[in-house]
Structure formats: structure tokens, C-alpha cells
Amino acid sequence: MPGALSSSNARMLISGLAVVVFLAVWEVAPRMGLVDVMYSSQPSRVMAAGLDVLRSSAFLHDVAVSFSEFAIGFPLAIAIGVPLGLLLGMFPVLRYVLDPPIMAIYATPHLALLPILVVWLGIGMESKIAVVFAGGVIPILVNCMAGVRGVERSWVLAARSFSAGKWDVFSKVILPASLPGVILGIRLGVSRAVLGVVVAEMYQSQAGVGNEITRYGSEFRTDYLLFYVLLVSVFGFAATWAVRALEEKLWTAGK
Amino acid sequence: MTVNSKASPVLLGVASFAVILLLWEAVVRLGWANPFFISEPSAIALSLIQAARSGELRHNLAVSLGEFAVGYGASVVVGVLAGALAGRFRIVEYILDPFLWFLYSAPLIAFYPIFVIWFGLGVPTVIAITFLLSVTQIAASTLSGIQNVNPGLIRAARSFGATERDLLWKVVLPASVPTMIAGLRLGIGRALMGVVVAELFGATAGLGFSIAYYGGLLKTTNMLASLIVIVVLGVVCTQALSAVEAQFDSWRTGPGS
Amino acid sequence: METCIVLDPAMEQQRGSGTSSHIRIEDVTVAYEKPKAAGTFVALSSANLDIARGTFVTIVGPSGCGKSSLLLAVAGLVKPSSGRVLVNGQPVSGPGRDRAVVFQDFALMPWRTVLDNVRFGLELQRFSGEDLTARARRYVELVGLQGFENYHPHQLSGGMRQRVGIARALAVDPEILLLDEPFGALDAQTRDQMGTELLAIWERNKKTALFVTHSVDEAIFLADWIVVMAKNPGRIVEIMPVDLRRPRTMETMDSEIYVEYRKRIRAHLTGEARDSREIIAPHG
Numbered sequence: 001m002p003g004a005l006s007s008s009n010a011r012m013l014i015s016g017l018a019v020v021v022f023l024a025v026w027e028v029a030p031r032m033g034l035v036d037v038m039y040s041s042q043p044s045r046v047m048a049a050g051l052d053v054l055r056s057s058a059f060l061h062d063v064a065v066s067f068s069e070f071a072i073g074f075p076l077a078i079a080i081g082v083p084l085g086l087l088l089g090m091f092p093v094l095r096y097v098l099d100p101p102i103m104a105i106y107a108t109p110h111l112a113l114l115p116i117l118v119v120w121l122g123i124g125m126e127s128k129i130a131v132v133f134a135g136g137v138i139p140i141l142v143n144c145m146a147g148v149r150g151v152e153r154s155w156v157l158a159a160r161s162f163s164a165g166k167w168d169v170f171s172k173v174i175l176p177a178s179l180p181g182v183i184l185g186i187r188l189g190v191s192r193a194v195l196g197v198v199v200a201e202m203y204q205s206q207a208g209v210g211n212e213i214t215r216y217g218s219e220f221r222t223d224y225l226l227f228y229v230l231l232v233s234v235f236g237f238a239a240t241w242a243v244r245a246l247e248e249k250l251w252t253a254g255k
Numbered sequence: 256m257t258v259n260s261k262a263s264p265v266l267l268g269v270a271s272f273a274v275i276l277l278l279w280e281a282v283v284r285l286g287w288a289n290p291f292f293i294s295e296p297s298a299i300a301l302s303l304i305q306a307a308r309s310g311e312l313r314h315n316l317a318v319s320l321g322e323f324a325v326g327y328g329a330s331v332v333v334g335v336l337a338g339a340l341a342g343r344f345r346i347v348e349y350i351l352d353p354f355l356w357f358l359y360s361a362p363l364i365a366f367y368p369i370f371v372i373w374f375g376l377g378v379p380t381v382i383a384i385t386f387l388l389s390v391t392q393i394a395a396s397t398l399s400g401i402q403n404v405n406p407g408l409i410r411a412a413r414s415f416g417a418t419e420r421d422l423l424w425k426v427v428l429p430a431s432v433p434t435m436i437a438g439l440r441l442g443i444g445r446a447l448m449g450v451v452v453a454e455l456f457g458a459t460a461g462l463g464f465s466i467a468y469y470g471g472l473l474k475t476t477n478m479l480a481s482l483i484v485i486v487v488l489g490v491v492c493t494q495a496l497s498a499v500e501a502q503f504d505s506w507r508t509g510p511g512s
Numbered sequence: 513m514e515t516c517i518v519l520d521p522a523m524e525q526q527r528g529s530g531t532s533s534h535i536r537i538e539d540v541t542v543a544y545e546k547p548k549a550a551g552t553f554v555a556l557s558s559a560n561l562d563i564a565r566g567t568f569v570t571i572v573g574p575s576g577c578g579k580s581s582l583l584l585a586v587a588g589l590v591k592p593s594s595g596r597v598l599v600n601g602q603p604v605s606g607p608g609r610d611r612a613v614v615f616q617d618f619a620l621m622p623w624r625t626v627l628d629n630v631r632f633g634l635e636l637q638r639f640s641g642e643d644l645t646a647r648a649r650r651y652v653e654l655v656g657l658q659g660f661e662n663y664h665p666h667q668l669s670g671g672m673r674q675r676v677g678i679a680r681a682l683a684v685d686p687e688i689l690l691l692d693e694p695f696g697a698l699d700a701q702t703r704d705q706m707g708t709e710l711l712a713i714w715e716r717n718k719k720t721a722l723f724v725t726h727s728v729d730e731a732i733f734l735a736d737w738i739v740v741m742a743k744n745p746g747r748i749v750e751i752m753p754v755d756l757r758r759p760r761t762m763e764t765m766d767s768e769i770y771v772e773y774r775k776r777i778r779a780h781l782t783g784e785a786r787d788s789r790e791i792i793a794p795h796g
Contacts, residue, residue, distance in 0.1 A: 014349035022354075039373055100268035101275060107489040109448030111364070112463065114455060115470030116478055120292055195362040199452060202367065210365070217368020225368055233361035240360055411619035414587055414607050415633040415684065425636070429623045505666045506623040 038220060045223035046230070053227060065208040066197050069125055073132025074193045081137040081189070082182055085144025090174065095145065106142055110135045110192065114203050123204045131200040135192035140185035147181015148174060183250060187243040194236040294476040302480045311465075316484070318461040319450055322378060326385025327446040331439065334390045338397025338438075342431075343423070348398065358391040364452055376457035385449035389442035396438020400431030433500070433507045440496040447489055462488075533598075534565040534720045535586060535688065540595035542581040542746075555581040557745040558595070563737075565687075566718040568711075571739045572731035574781055578746025579724045580692055586722060587613050587690050599688065609637055612681035616693040618673045620665040620680075627652060627661040629676050633684040651679040654713060671702040678710070689714075689721045695730070703727075707734060711760060728781070732773050733760055740780045749780055 023043050030037035037045070053059050088095045088102075113134055114127075121127040151174055159173045201210025209228055216225040276296045282288050283295040290298070306312035341348035363384065370380045404427050412426045454463025462481050469477040542556040556578030563569055571579045584590035586597050588607040597604040599611070612633065620629050630648040639647070652661055655675040665673050674694055681689060694710075695703040707730055714721060725731050731738050732754060740750040754773065756764055764770060 010345075011349050011352070014346060015353045018350040019353050096267060097271055097274075100271040104486055104490050107444065107493040108486045109444070109451050109489070111448060111452045111455070112466060112482055112485050114452075115466045116475070116482065119470055119473055119475060119478070191360065191362070195364060198362050199364045202365070203455060213365055213368055217371060220372055222369065222372060229361075229365045229369070232365050233357065236362050237360045405619075407615060407617050407619045408621060410589060411613070411615055412632075412636060414589055414611075414613040415636040416607050416609065417636045421636055425632075426621065429621065432623070503623075505664055 038222060041222040041226050046226045049221075049223040050227040050231075053224065062207060062209050062212055065125065066201065066210065069128040069200075069208065070132055070193060070197050073129040073196070074136050074190070076129070077133045077136030077140055077189060077193065078186060080133075081140030081185070082144050085141040085182075085185070086148055086174070086178065088141070089145040089148025089178065090170075102138070102142065106138050110138065111196065111199055114200060117200075118204050123206060128197055128200040128205065128208070131196040132193045135196035136189035139188040139192060140182070143181045143185025143188065144178065145181075147178035147185070150181060151177040179250060180247070183243065183247045187240060187247060190239045190243055191236055194232070194239060198232050291475060294479050298476045299480050299483065302476050303484070306477075306480065312484070315460055315462050315465050315481070318378075318458075319454065319463065322381045322385060322454075322461065323446055323450045326382040326449065327389055327443065329382075330386045330388075330390035330393055330442060330446065333386075334393025334438075334442070335397050335435065337390075338394040338435075339401060341394070341398045342401025342427075351394075355391055355394055358387065359395060363388050364449075367453060367456055371457060377459060381450060381453040381458060381461070384453040385446045388449040389446040392442045392445055393435075393438045396441065397431065397435050400434030400438070401427055403434065404430040429506065433503045436496070436500045436503055440493065440500055443492045443496060444489065447485075447492065451485055533562040534567075534600065535561070535563040535722070536598040536601075537561040537563075537582070537586070538595050538598065540582070540585055540592040540597060542578065542585055542590060543593040552593075554745050556585070557747050559748050561739065561748065561751070563720060563722070565720055567736045568714060568721045568723065568734060569737045569739060570723045570725060570731040570735040571741060572725055572728060572777060572781075573741030573746075574726065574743055576746065577741040577743040579726075579741050581746065582741075583613075583690050583692050583722055583724050586688070587611055589613070609684065610687040611690055612684050612686035612688075614674070614677045614681045614689070614691040614694045616696045618665070618670075618677050618697070620673055620676055622665050625662045625664055626657060626668070626676050629665070630679045630683050633680050637684055639684065648679075648683055651683040652676075654682065655679045656709070669702075670698045671706055674698065674706065678713070682713070687720060689719045691721065691723045693724050693726065696726070703730070708760075710734070711758075715759065728774055728777050729765065731777065732756075732770060733765065738773070738777065740777055742780060750776075752776070 026040065027043050029035045030040060030042055088098060111131070114131060117127045117130045117134070121130055155173050155177060156169055159169050164172065197208070198210040198213070201208040202214045203210075205211045209232060213225060213228045213232075216222075216228065279293070280296050283290045283293065303312065306315075337351060341351050366387070367380070367384060370383045374380045374383060408426050408430060409422060412422055417425065450461070451463035451466075454461040455467045458464040462485050465481040466478050466485075469475075469481070537559050540556065540559045541554065543552045543554045546553050555576075559578070559582055561582075571582060573579050581590060585592050586599075586604065588597075588604045588611065599608075621632060624632065627645065627648050630651050631644050634644045634647060649661065652658060655678055657672060657675055657679070660668065660672065665676070668676070674697075677694065695706050698706065711734060723731075723734055735754050738752045738754060739748055740752065741747065742749045752773065755769060756767070
């Protein structure tokens with residue numbers, strides 16, 4: 001490629017420029033009558049809508065509902081997915097038996113379970129928590145399993161040669177060595193979980209961020225709608241980024 | 256470790272499911288669980304047969320598969336093209352990067368109401384969501400495949416006087432096939448989810464629609480029937496593409512190939 | 513420090529080649545930009561070398577002495593920051609049909625069969641005048657891989673893969689064969705075997721060959737001339753003729769002259785020789 005631009009600077013410059021151009025076009029096109037503002041909204045309107053939402057008291061309530069659904073469902077997914085995954089990883093017999101259904105579930109869109117969960121648990125918070133759980137537990141489980149299976153046999157043998165008992169082998173070799181797999185599973189599960197909250201609320205609920213999204217959607221209020229969508233995107237990104245930061249810390253610390 | 260022959264995973268899978276179905280049936284028949292909630296395999300099978308006979312199954316399957324085909328097909332074309340262009344021209348990569356990355360990490364289904372505003376309820380919206388969900392995956396994988404070609408191969412080709420065109424067609428593209436196919440496989444999962452979920456919300460036909468419809472009627476048996484069809488579809492598609500992926504595994508250009 | 517060698521005319525007449533050099537390396541310096549603009553790294557500094565047609569020259573030195581950079585500069589894959597490389601009197605500006613490279617990591621296309629891999633260079637150079645597949649087949653046989661034409665690289669051992677690499681390079685009939693530590697990724701026994709076979713193939717048509725290695729034994733065993741290099745900065749420190757009769761065998765390695773050569777080169781590598789004519793015993 002011609003030009004001796006320093007790679008990362010050029011990257012930031014061009015990427016930033018692209019976003020700016022995009023925002024500019026988005027803002028200007030409705031003004032010029034190229035597109036109906038009801039369909040596309042504008043950055044300025046979205047910002048205005050955002051400010052309005054942030055100032056309202058209902059917003060905090062919605063966020064609280066959504067966040068608590070996530071905050072209950074996801075740790076639950078971790079609490080069950082990690083031990084189960086580790087167990088399955090360690091005992092081949094269990095794995096051979098349960099692998100096919102687990103892989104079948106992994107290949108299925110977890111959100112397809114939404115209506116069934118609503119039938120079982122109603123339209124309150126319980127079904128949302130269940131969806132979050134369903135979204136998170138499978139990636140966590142599968143990757144924990146993979147994490148255990150990735151533990152080198154030679155390490156286990158080395159530990160045993162120093163007369164390590166079963167518990168020691170587990171806590172000092174298997175657990176630390178499977179950690180990358182566990183964290184990877186958590187990272188993959190987070191985005192599914194966030195998706196779960198929002199979509200579940202969009203489907204059937206009485207409160208929460210997703211509920212608002214549906215409401216504004218049906219009212220054709222694109223500016224408010226887009227603000228909420230962006231909000232959710234930012235949260236999903238932040239959560240994934242947090243886990244990734246944790247992942248990197250582990251990589252540099254351990255091994 | 257047990258020896259893995261080609262037959263045994265399939266056999267094991269079948270056996271495992273058979274056991275699960277038997278347990279399921281038993282648990283309900285013995286009155287340990289309420290069939291309202293989880294139904295029973297025999298009832299589900301019956302409803303599936305009925306749906307097949309009445310043409311309902313065929314209709315829903317056709318609609319969903321049609322939406323899947325169009326949405327996924329379009330995402331493959333656009334995704335591979337975008338990924339290839341981004342791989343070839345750094346500027347394209349830098350421009351597309353923030354958007355791809357946003358689309359990849361945002362919960363795209365939240366955009367559903369926007370699509371409804373644009374395209375209305377029904378098939379076009381479903382296709383749009385399906386397309387969006389899988390195109391980012393495919394573009395990202397294609398880009399990655401192209402960028403991660405073993406530079407040793409490129410140097411070797413250059414040493415024999417390869418032109419830029421030679422490099423593209425004879426080295427870069429074949430070398431990026433394994434990663435591209437992996438991306439196509441992942442894209443299938445996402446596309447399928449797009450179809451099902453979009454149908455859940457607003458459609459008049461299709462497998463996802465059928466789940467929501469029967470959900471409204473609290474008919475768990477029919478819901479589970481449709482769900483099982485979706486599961487089977489997902490497994491079949493993923494396995495098929497995994498098999499294709501395995502064929503091209505020897506094309507991987509790791510170090511020292 | 514200039515080390516310029518003009519080949520002994522008497523020796524050249526023995527080989528029946530002309531007195532003009534085939535490859536001339538004139539004051540070549542190769543420098544790389546360090547990442548994040550941390551300055552430049554000089555891989556090779558002021559190399560001077562004259563190589564006659566049909567000579568087998570080995571280049572030996574520790575890691576980081578610039579030997580690969582020297583080879584790649586001749587190949588035209590790396591541009592010297594100063595100085596130039598001349599082949600047949602013409603400056604080198606990039607890869608060309610007169611030179612072919614064999615790489616340490618084999619660099620075979622994993623999706624191509626052995627036969628197609630050998631064809632690879634021919635296709636790229638738009639070779640004409642013969643059916644490419646038939647020609648490729650001949651070279652597959654030359655390196656002893658007949659029967660394996662339809663195998664893929666991942667089905668072959670390291671030694672076999674490198675034979676494909678050698679066949680690929682020979683198939684385009686270059687005047688100059690450039691080998692960048694070609695046996696570096698192979699185990700010791702395969703290395704020895706490949707070395708002997710390479711010489712057997714080379715004896716048939718005596719191309720000018722430049723062979724980079726970090727193995728002293730390999731350097732002596734294969735060569736007509738040995739270029740010894742040192743690092744910090746990467747440079748040529750000695751150019752030695754090898755006075756051993758061909759064909760070389762295992763017995764050659766036991767001869768006194770051989771042992772002397774080895775001592776001298778080792779001395780350079782362990783940094784003890786001050787005068788390149790002096791024979792100094794290396795530390796035991």
C-alpha cells in the first residue's frame with residue numbers, strides 16, 4: 001500500500017473519520033429531505049431523546065428491572081455451568097452420555113425457548129431470568145468442559161508423582177489450567193445473556209428496557225427507540241469488554 | 256481414551272436421545288411431572304405427524320427455510336465480498352471496522368422494532384434481521400482468514416514472480432478458505448436464530464411464528480413440536496457444515512506447512 | 513571492513529566457467545525498520561562477494577549475522593538499503609526467472625498436491641514450451657518422490673516436503689539456486705541424507721548454488737566455497753575455499769583438512785580468531 005502512515009494511527013484516523021462521516025450524513029440527510037426523519041431519526045434527536053429519558057424516574061426503574069434480571073440470571077448460569085462443565089470435563093463417561101443433547105442445545109437458538117419459558121413462568125421477571133440463564137449456561141458449560149479437556153495429561157501426572165491427592169490435583173492443576181476455558185465461556189455467555197434480557201422483555205413483559213423498546217417501536221418514536229437500542233448495545237459491549245479485560249489479566253498473570 | 260470410529264458418535268447420539276425420550280415419557284406417565292408444562296414425547300410425535308399430514312409443518316418449514324435461504328444467502332455474498340475487500344484494501348478495513356464491530360457486539364435483535372418501522376411486519380423484516388445477524392460474522396471471518404495467511408507462502412509465491420493477481424487467486428484465497436468456512440458455519444447458527452426470533456415477534460407463518468402462536472394458546476405440545484423441528488434443523492445444518500469444514504482442514508496454513 | 517574475493521583463475525578454469533562472476537554482491541547493506549519507529553536494525557553491513565558460475569557456496573554463521581538477509585537480497589525478495597546485487601552483470605531489482613528459492617519452512621501450498629506444488633513455480637512464471645504437468649512429473653521423479661504425486665503436504669514427512677520444495681525450485685530451471693536453511697526444520701539423520709541427495713542432484717547440472725546454514729558440518733560438506741559471517745553487526749568475516757574432492761562422502765568428514773576447516777570456522781563462531789589465517793584451537 002502506498003503511503004508510509006503509521007499503522008495504528010492511520011487506523012484510528014480513518015475509522016474515526018468514517019464514523020464522523022456516517023453521523024454527519026445521518027444528521028443531514030433528513031434535513032435535506034432525502035429521507036423521512038420518522039424512519040431514520042437523527043443523531044441530534046436521539047441525543048435529545050436520551051437526555052429526556054435519563055432525566056425521567058421511570059428510566060431508573062426500567063434499568064433496575066433489566067439489570068437485576070441479568071444480575072440474577074447470569075451468576076446463576078455461572079454457578080451451575082462452571083461446576084457442571086468441570087464435572088463433565090473430568091468424567092468421560094458422563095460426557096459421552098450427555099454430549100449429544102448438550103451439543104444439540106448449543107446448536108439451537110436459545111431465544112426459541114422464550115415462549116415456552118413464558119408459558120412456564122409467566123411474564124414477570126422469572127421468565128427473563130430463565131432466558132438469561134439459558135443463554136449463559138450453555139456456552140459456559142461447553143467451554144468449561146473444553147477447558148478441562150485441554151489440561152495436559154503430563155501436568156496431572158506430574159502432580160500425582162508428587163503424591164498429590166484427588167482434591168489437590170483438582171484444585172492445584174485442573175482448576176487453574178481450565179481457567180482460560182472458563183473465562184472464555186463466561187465471555188461468550190455474557191453477550192448471549194444481555195441479548196436474552198432485552199429480547200425477553202421485548203417479547204412479553206411489564207417493565208424493563210426491552211419493554212420500552214417495544215413500546216417506542218409501536219409508537220413509531222424512532223429517536224427514543226434508537227436511544228434505548230444504543231444503550232443496550234453499550235451495556236453489552238461494556239460487559240464483554242470487562243470480561244475480556246479480565247481474560248487478558250489472567251493471560252499475563254498466569255502461565 | 257476410547258478409539259473414535261466414525262460410527263460411534265452417531266450411535267452414541269442416537270442412544271443418548273433415545274434414553275432421554277424414554278425417561279421423559281416415563282416421568283410424565285408416572286405422574287411425576289405435569290404434562291401441561293413439558294408434554295410427552297408420544298404426544299409431541301403425534302402432533303408432529305398431524306402437522307405433517309395437514310401440510311402445516313410443510314408450510315411453516317417452507318416459510319422459515321425460505322427466509323433463512325434468502326437472508327443467509329445474501330449475507331454470504333455480501334459478507335465474503337466485504338471481508339475480501341477489507342482484507343485486500345486496508346482503507347476498506349479501517350472504514351468498515353467500527354461498524355462491523357458495533358454490529359458484532361450489539362444485541363442486534365433489539366433493532367427489530369426499527370426494521371418493523373422500515374419494512375413492516377412479516378417476511379422482509381425477518382430476512383433483514385437474519386441477514387444482519389450473519390453478515391457480520393461472515394465478513395469478520397473472511398477478513399480474518401485473508402489477514403492470517405501464512406506470510407511464508409506469499410513470500411514463496413513472490414520468489415517465483417507472482418503478480419498481485421496471482422497472489423490473490425493462487426495463494427490468499429485458497430489459504431483463507433478454512434477460516435471462511437468456519438465463519439459460514441457460525442453464521443448459520445446466527446442466521447437461524449434471526450429467523451426464529453424475528454418470527455416470534457411478528458410473522459404470519461414459520462416455525463418461530465408457530466411457537467409464539469401456540470404459546471398464546473398455551474399449547475405446550477405443539478410448541479415443543481415446533482421447537483424440536485428447530486433443534487433438528489440447527490443440528491443438521493451445523494453438522495453438515497462441520498463436515499465440510501473438516502474436509503478443508505488440511506488446507507490450513509499454519510506455521511511449517 | 514572490505515572482504516572482496518576475486519576467484520582464483522586457475523580454480524575457475526578447473527570448473528570450465530568464464531572468469532566473469534555470476535553473482536556479484538557490491539557493498540550490500542540491509543537494514544529493517546524497527547516497529548513503532550524505534551529506529552533501524554542493520555541486519556547486514558557492507559557485504560562484498562563474487563561468485564563464479566557453477567559454484568556451490570555455503571554461508572554459515574550464528575543467528576542474527578544476516579545470512580538470510582544476504583540470500584534474500586540475492587533472491588530479490590529484500591531490497592538492500594545500500595549497495596547492489598548483480599547477476600550476470602545486471603542489477604537485481606526483484607525476483608526473476610534466473611533465481612529460485614528453497615525455504616526453511618517449505619512454504620508448500622497445503623491445498624495443492626505434490627505434483628501441483630511442483631507445478632506452482634512453472635504456472636507463476638508462465639513457463640512455455642512444454643506441458644507443465646509432464647515437466648513437473650519429471651522433477652517429482654528427480655527428487656525421488658515418484659508415487660507420491662497426488663499426496664498433499666500434510667500427508668508427507670518433513671524431508672519429503674522439502675524435496676517437493678527443491679523440485680519446485682529446480683523445475684523452473686533457474687541459473688541460481690538459493691537455499692535458506694532448507695534442512696533446518698528436519699531431524700539430524702534426515703538432514704545428512706538430504707545433504708547427500710542434494711549434492712547428487714546438483715552434480716547433474718552444476719547450477720550456481722547459495723546455501724545458508726548454521727551447521728558447520730553442513731557448510732563444509734556441501735561447499736566449494738564457504739562464506740563465514742559474524743553478527744553485531746552482521747558481516748562477512750572470511751571466505752574460504754574448500755579443497756576437498758568431490759563426490760563427498762562420510763569419509764570426507766574424517767579427513768584432516770576437513771577437521772582443520774571445522775576448527776577455523778568454529779573459531780570464528782566462538783569469536784576467538786583475530787587473524788583469519790591463524791588456526792586457533794577452540795575451547796574444548
